[in-house]
Amino acid sequence: MEAAYIADDDLDDQTANRVAAAADLPESAGQSFVGRHRLRLAIDPRFDRLLRRLAQVAGSRILITSRLYPTALQVETGGPCRGCNAYFLPGLSDEDAVGLWRGMGVSGSRAELLPVFRSVESHPLLIRALAAEVANYRPAPRDFTRWRADNPGFDPATLPLSASRSHILTYALQGLTPAEREVLITIVGFRLPTAYDTLLALSVGEGKACAEAGALHEILGALEDRGLIGWDRGVNRYDAHPIVRGVVWQGAGKGEREAVLGAMDSHFEPMETPEWRQVESLADLAPAIERYHALVGLGRYNDACDLFHDRINQATLYRLAAHRQRLEMLERLFPDGIDTDPALRTPRDRSWTLNALAGSYLFSGQPGQAAPLLERSERIDAYEYDHRNQQVVLSNLAQALFSIGRVLDGQRALHRALLISRELTDEHGEGIRLKELGRQLAAAGTLNQAALALRRSASMDRDRADLQAQGLVAGYRAELALWQGDPGTAAAWADRAAELAQDGRHARDLIRSALQQGGTALAAGTLEAADPLLHQALSDARAKDLVEFELPALIALAKLHARREDWAEALDRLDEVREPAEAGPYPMELADAANTRAAIARATGETDAAIAAATEAYHHAWCDGPPYAYHWGLEAAGAHLTALGAPEPALPPFDESRFEPLPEVEINPRDKH
Numbered sequence: 001m002e003a004a005y006i007a008d009d010d011l012d013d014q015t016a017n018r019v020a021a022a023a024d025l026p027e028s029a030g031q032s033f034v035g036r037h038r039l040r041l042a043i044d045p046r047f048d049r050l051l052r053r054l055a056q057v058a059g060s061r062i063l064i065t066s067r068l069y070p071t072a073l074q075v076e077t078g079g080p081c082r083g084c085n086a087y088f089l090p091g092l093s094d095e096d097a098v099g100l101w102r103g104m105g106v107s108g109s110r111a112e113l114l115p116v117f118r119s120v121e122s123h124p125l126l127i128r129a130l131a132a133e134v135a136n137y138r139p140a141p142r143d144f145t146r147w148r149a150d151n152p153g154f155d156p157a158t159l160p161l162s163a164s165r166s167h168i169l170t171y172a173l174q175g176l177t178p179a180e181r182e183v184l185i186t187i188v189g190f191r192l193p194t195a196y197d198t199l200l201a202l203s204v205g206e207g208k209a210c211a212e213a214g215a216l217h218e219i220l221g222a223l224e225d226r227g228l229i230g231w232d233r234g235v236n237r238y239d240a241h242p243i244v245r246g247v248v249w250q251g252a253g254k255g256e257r258e259a260v261l262g263a264m265d266s267h268f269e270p271m272e273t274p275e276w277r278q279v280e281s282l283a284d285l286a287p288a289i290e291r292y293h294a295l296v297g298l299g300r301y302n303d304a305c306d307l308f309h310d311r312i313n314q315a316t317l318y319r320l321a322a323h324r325q326r327l328e329m330l331e332r333l334f335p336d337g338i339d340t341d342p343a344l345r346t347p348r349d350r351s352w353t354l355n356a357l358a359g360s361y362l363f364s365g366q367p368g369q370a371a372p373l374l375e376r377s378e379r380i381d382a383y384e385y386d387h388r389n390q391q392v393v394l395s396n397l398a399q400a401l402f403s404i405g406r407v408l409d410g411q412r413a414l415h416r417a418l419l420i421s422r423e424l425t426d427e428h429g430e431g432i433r434l435k436e437l438g439r440q441l442a443a444a445g446t447l448n449q450a451a452l453a454l455r456r457s458a459s460m461d462r463d464r465a466d467l468q469a470q471g472l473v474a475g476y477r478a479e480l481a482l483w484q485g486d487p488g489t490a491a492a493w494a495d496r497a498a499e500l501a502q503d504g505r506h507a508r509d510l511i512r513s514a515l516q517q518g519g520t521a522l523a524a525g526t527l528e529a530a531d532p533l534l535h536q537a538l539s540d541a542r543a544k545d546l547v548e549f550e551l552p553a554l555i556a557l558a559k560l561h562a563r564r565e566d567w568a569e570a571l572d573r574l575d576e577v578r579e580p581a582e583a584g585p586y587p588m589e590l591a592d593a594a595n596t597r598a599a600i601a602r603a604t605g606e607t608d609a610a611i612a613a614a615t616e617a618y619h620h621a622w623c624d625g626p627p628y629a630y631h632w633g634l635e636a637a638g639a640h641l642t643a644l645g646a647p648e649p650a651l652p653p654f655d656e657s658r659f660e661p662l663p664e665v666e667i668n669p670r671d672k673h
Contacts, residue, residue, distance in 0.1 A: 040071040043542040044535060045557070045573065048072035055083035091122030100124060104131040108144035119156040119164040125241055126165060128227035129172035136175050169247040172226070182209040183219045185252050187229055188245040189260040191293055192286060193237035202263050257297065264294040276314035277505075282322060288312050289329070296332045301343040305333055305353060313356065321507035321544045323360040330357040338373065348389070351380040355393050362396065363508070365547025365580050367403035374400055391420040391429050395436060402440050403548070405587035405620075407628040408659055410440055415663040431460040434667070435472055442480045443588070445631025450480060452667050459673040471500030471509055478516045483632050487523035494520045511540045511549050519556050522563070530560055547580050551589040558596050562603070570600055591620035591633030598640045607644060614640035618649050625654035 042048045051072040054062050064070075073084045080086050092100065097117045098110060120126045133147075140146035148154055154171050156164035176184065183203050187194050203209045203216050210216040220238065223229045228248075229240050240248070249257070268291035274284050282289070288311040295304035308329065316322040333342040333353055342353045358373035374397040381390035394417035402410035414437045421429035438453035454473055461469040475497035481490035498513035518533030538553035540546075554573045561570035577593040580586075594617035601610035614637045621633030641648055 040068045040074075041542075041576065042070065042072065044539040045576070046535060049569070052081070055081055057083075091117075091120070092124055092127070093122070094118075097122040097124075097127055100127050101131050104128065104135055106131045106134045106142045106144055112144070112148070115157040116168075119159065119161075120168060121161065123165070123243075125227050125243065126168050126172070129244075130168055132226035133172040133175045165243055166247050169244065170251065173228075173248065173251070179209045179215070180219050180222060182256075183216065184223055184228060184240070184248055185256055186260050186263070187223075187238050188240050188248045189257070189264060189294075190290060192290065193232065193235075193239040196236045196238070198267065199238060201267055202260075261294040261297045265291055265298065268294070273311040274315075276319055279315040279319050282316075282320065282325065285312055285315060292329060293332075301333055301335075302345050302349065305342075305344055305349050309352070317356075317359070318504075318506045318508075321363070321511075321546060323364040324545045326360040327357065327364065330360065347380050347384050348386065351377045351384075351386070351389060351393070354380070355389075355396060358400070359396055362400050362403070363548055364545045365550070365584055367400040367584055367586070371397065371400040371404065371406075387420050388424060388426070388429075391417040391424070391426070391433070394420070395433055398436060398440070402443075403588075404585055405623040405630075407440070407444055407623045407630070408654075408662070411437070411444075411628070412660070412662050414440065415665045418665050419663060427460050428464065428466070431457045431464075431466075431469060434460075435469070435476060437667070438473075439476045439479070442476070442483065443630055443632065444627060445629075445635075446627065447480070447484070449667055454480070456668045456673050463673075467500050468504040468506060468509065471497045471503075471513070474500060475509075475512055475516050478520060482519060482523055487520055491517075491520040491524060507540075507544055508546065508549075511537055511544070511546060514540070515549055515553055515556070519552075522556055522560055525563075527560055527563055530556075534560060547584065547586075551577055551581055551586060552592070555589065555592050555596055558593070558600075562596065562600050565603075567600055567604060571597070587620040587623065588630045588633060591617045591630055591637070594620060595633060595636040595640065598637070602640065602644070610640065611644050611646045614644065614646070615649055619651070622651050624659075625652065628654055 042051075048070070049072075051064075051070055055073060069086055073081050075081050091097070094110075094114055094117070098113060101108065101113060101117075116130075117127060134144050135142050137143070137147045137150075139150065151171060154167075156167045159167055173181070173184075183199070186199065186202055186209075190198075199220075200213060200216065204211070204213055210219065220229070220231070224231055228244050229238050231238055252260075268287045271287040271291075273288045279285060288307060292304050292307050292312065295301075295307060312329070316326050330353060331338060333344065334340060334357075335343050338357065342350050344350050344353060354373050354377035358370040358377065361367070361370040361373065374393055378390060378393045378397060381387070381393055394413045398410040398413035398417065400410075401407075401413060414433055418430060418433040418437065421427075421433055434453045434457035438450045438457065441447075441450035441453060454476055458470065458473045461473060474493045478490045478493035478497060481487075481493060494513065494516040497509075498517055501509040501513040514533050515537035518530045518537060521527075521530035521533060534553055534556050537549060538557065541549040541553055554577050558570040558573035558577075561567075561573065574593050574597055577589065581590045581593065594613045598610045598613035598617060601607075601613055617633055618637035618641070621630040621637060623629045626634070638648055
């Protein structure tokens with residue numbers, strides 16, 4: 001959402017986009033920190049493999065142009081891998097920079113021009129913008145010496161790179177007319193490129209920047225000539241470079257910014273948003289998203305929250321699973337940071353926003369960040385006696401706690417939520433709670449209770465003809481059958497889940513079903529069927545930033561490569577698991593990855609490595625200790641250690657006295673289900 005405002009330097013820093021062994025790096029290449037390369041992985045690891053193989057081709061030369069240096073072509077120490085060289089494109093050469101300046105008909109000696117150009121690495125946009133300002137200087141058009149004498153504060157050569165860019169642009173903007181300035185501020189006020197029709201509506205008319213369309217056309221042409229905006233003729237949209245955006249928006253007065261944001265709010269308010277099931281991409285939500293940002297910019301947080309809830313929430317949550325964008329939007333409702341309350345009037349809105357923000361943290365790989373937000377939301381609902389929402393928050397809290405290995409606390413939250421659902425006679429809510437409880441009980445090895453919870457939930461879903469919910473239960477039954485070593489039954493349930501996922505086309509359901517189908521095919525030994533399904537699940541999970549599915553997809557692909565005895569590729573997939581799994585944290589996925597690593601080490605005769613990996617898996621799977629452990633991870637690790645003649649680690653057993661007892665709840669009371 002903020003991509004248009006991210007400076008090149010900041011992007012380089014966020015993505016560690018520096019190759020340490022590259023020579024003559026420009027200052028703007030950013031800083032490299034080994035290990036911060038995940039943002040430059042290919043969405044599909046097959047693309048990474050292709051790049052590495054291309055680097056080994058000796059009979060030809062291949063040029064790749066890319067904004068970001070691919071991690072696949074970088075070694076662990078940060079340099080380029082063998083067979084690769086990195087060429088960072090610097091600014092113009094001295095000759096070309098002077099040639100651009102002269103081409104715009106502006107005077108100045110090389111001696112006085114080159115220090116200015118070099119202060120910004122001869123960035124053509126900045127040279128062009130400054131040349132246009134000097135060319136239009138009324139007292140002495142095109143005379144740089146005179147212009148500089150009349151602007152004694154202009155001295156970019158004494159400033160660091162980031163400051164010199166802003167310095168030059170500030171001077172380059174000073175010759176704009178009020179109308180040109182207003183149109184430019186309007187363009188940079190948008191997060192996305194601005195359609196001509198939108199600019200026409202906001203900038204032409206009584207009391208606006210232009211009296212008629214012809215005047216707007218002249219202004220747009222002048223701004224383009226100055227290099228301050230770009231015109232995409234194919235779609236008739238206008239945009240500005242991030243350097244221009246940042247300087248113009250920050251340099252605008254509060255009143256100017258509020259005027260633009262207020263106009264955007266008025267313009268987008270009457271525009272309809274498609275029904276969420278009809279939304280195909282974020283572009284379908286563009287008017288609502290632009291208005292949301294305008295409302296936040298105006299400090300109208302309550303109106304922004306209502307807009308998000310009514311027009312953006314369901315499409316981004318269910319249809320698109322756009323959790324990265326949801327986080328960026330929802331965090332703006334916390335002007336003092338997410339450790340404080342959102343700037344909203346009612347307890348209901350505050351709780352809802354905390355829950356919505358936490359949900360996107362949970363699904364995008366940060367369950368440890370989600371849990372405290374959900375605990376805050378649940379406290380608000382409990383204080384307000386808002387039990388209908390409290391059951392929802394408790395269920396989400398249970399998922400977060402389970403993900404980070406707090407197995408008992410996760411079950412406790414589900415028991416509380418289930419009791420509330422039954423007090424409210426909310427069968428839909430009860431069915432959701434039972435699904436999650438069945439999944440968690442299955443992972444802990446409490447199989448009879450797990451099967452009972454899933455059967456009751458399935459019965460409720462059938463009574464309500466809820467196909468999406470039936471698909472979830474089918475998927476969880478597939479997982480349970482896989483754990484029990486029954487790939488045939490698992491495949492039948494996974495196919496049913498995939499069939500039902502097509503009905504609602506919820507992004508998470510589609511990815512989960514592809515992952516489950518791939519996993520059952522792998523368990524059955526049909527590797528050719530598993531391969532495309534697992535790669536599809538991984539690609540889609542990475543495209544949506546759904547780390548909860550990315551990790552099991554990577555582990556399953558590692559197992560697939562291991563079955564083919566492609567040990568290097570298997571270990572590469574496991575290496576990709578560690579960083580996001582530790583950041584989550586996801587101890588159960590870490591256990592699965594370590595068990596897979598132990599299996600590979602055993603197959604390749606590396607006994608010490610196998611023992612170390614199995615011991616690591618045992619520790620990760622322990623959680624609160626049996627019966628509140630990751631049963632299947634412990635079982636696999638124990639089997640490895642036994643086969644290797646190594647002892648199981650001595651870990652503290654579950655201590656009932658350290659925990660509150662679970663609220664008593666009957667999973668399947670005697671009723672119609």
